[in-house]
Amino acid sequence: MSRPEGVVMKKTPAIAAVLLIAAAVPTIGAGAAHAGDRGVIRHGSCSGSTDWKMKAKPDNGRIEVESEIDSNRNGQTWAWTLQHDGDVAAHGRSTTRGPSGSFEVSRRTGNSAGSDSFTFRAENARSGEVCVARVRL
Secondary structure, three states, rough: OOOOOOHHHHHHHHHHHHEEEEEEEEHHHHHHHEOOOEEEEEEEEEEOEEEEEEEEEEEEOOEEEEEEOOOOOOEEEEEEEEEEEEEEEEEEEOOOEOOOOOEEEEEEEEEEOOOOEEEEOOOOOOOOOOOEEEOOO
16 A cells, blocks of 8 residues: 655655754764864853853963853862763862852863864763863864
8 A cells, every 4th residue: 555645745844854963963062173273162051050161272382171050159169071082181179169150171282293182071970970172173
């Protein structure tokens, strides 16, 4: 038994809309990426109400990487790890402070051949909220 042509025509626009939305989803969660002076800035949301921002830029043959966690609450302790091309470049604990209830981690790393990938992961010790930021330079 064959389908009427009208059924196929009604499904085609719906399928196209789903594919268009699916293609856009990866860019929504990652935040915006900006390039300036060959640097990259990205921002996004964590698993709860906290926001993150990450910047990377060339600096005299090295790469300067800055990561910020902004929870709008002072006194929260976060355990964090910075990875460069999959290897741990730095790790530690930081506490959010005023006036905005945030903390920032800044490091300078080596500049490997080709593109450099950075991942900053922070976990709130009390709530378990997780932030994961990624940039590629």
